Amino acid sequence: MGDASSPAGGPRGAARPDRSSPLPLWAQVRDDLRGRLTDGEFGADGAPFPGELALVEQYGVSRHTVREALRSLRAEGLVVAERGRPPRLAVPAEIEQPLGALYSLFASVEAAGRTQRSVVRVLDVRADGVFAARLGLEESAPLLHLERLRLADDEPLAVDRVWLPAGLAAPLLHADFTHTSLYDELALRTGVRLTGGREVLRAVVPTAAERRLLGIDADVAAFAVDRLGLAGDRPVEWRHTLVRGDRFTARAEFSAREGYRLDLAGAGRELSR
Known part of the structure; x- marks a missing residue:
């Protein structure tokens, strides 16, 4: 390529291609x-x-x-x-979550210096046999369903969908989820705190409707996070979260001596998602 001309100490600027070069x-x-x-x-x-x-x-x-x-x-x-x-x-993913820990998306967003806000799309009580079964309930059992668009600095980050037994979670119908976490509200209004659970994270291709919600193009992938939250041995939450892949990263730790471990140092942190 030809020499770029630029002031001393300034940006070198673009060098025009050499059309005689075999390189395209x-x-x-x-x-x-x-x-x-x-x-x-x-x-x-x-x-x-x-x-x-x-x-x-x-x-x-x-x-x-x-x-x-x-x-x-x-x-x-x-x-x-x-x-x-x-x-x-391109910038590094802004939000980092530890794997294998009781983590908080709400807290992680604000720890990254971003302002967390949610737009509530659905908050009601309904019957859904699929999610009732996942919570170990009869298919006709009423469920509280909360769907939020999670924002970081007013830019879409995740679509969060949660189902909880209505008999337990009905007081949440009166909560304002604009700038608070589900788990904080659950503890405050019902006295129930999650103690653990199971979670699966996988890469997915969002639907066209999900891409519009997240503000991403077709070539941006996303993470799907499915969580069963427990209070002791009792299932109290089924959650499906779809997170933008360009703003989110998952972290695990390993060493030659201890092998692979999933953020054990943070495993005692209290849930406030």
Whole structure:
């Protein structure tokens, strides 16, 4: 690629591709952009990442070439390039949860310096044989159902759906879940505190309706977290949470001496999800 001209000590700028090189144009653009990213030309202390048209002008190539370069950088996790939106730098997942611990999504959001807020989509009592059975109840047993869109700094983070025995959880119908956790309200209004449970985390492809709720495009994956919450030996909660994969990470710990362990140091923390 040709030499980039820039003021001494300033950003080096774009280097135009060498059309006589055997390396495809898109790969040359990708490599140069990767170098500019490494040099810190873009980001918090630099300029905003250029849009597609700006890159077309900087490199003197077609929009298709720019898109191929961005697609490769996106595959490396360096940029986020979504249809209908300008490309931007990828950032590490903002919310981290320990595996194998009684954790709090509410607390983890605020521990990351974000403001947690929920939009309640459903709060009612209904019958649902599938979830009643998962709670060890008769299929006709009434359940309290709570569905929330969880926000971090007013940006969608998760869709959270919970079912609890209505005979136990009916006082929650009067709770304001805008800025509080389910478990805090459950303890305050019923005296019940969760002591443990079972949880399964898996990667999923969200439905079109779920993508709209979460504000993500079709190429962004999500985590599905299914939890059975227990108070002693009694099932009191079935929860299905769909979390944006670009804002969430799960953490486990291991060592050569102790082997694989799931955040045992945090296992005693009280639930406040």
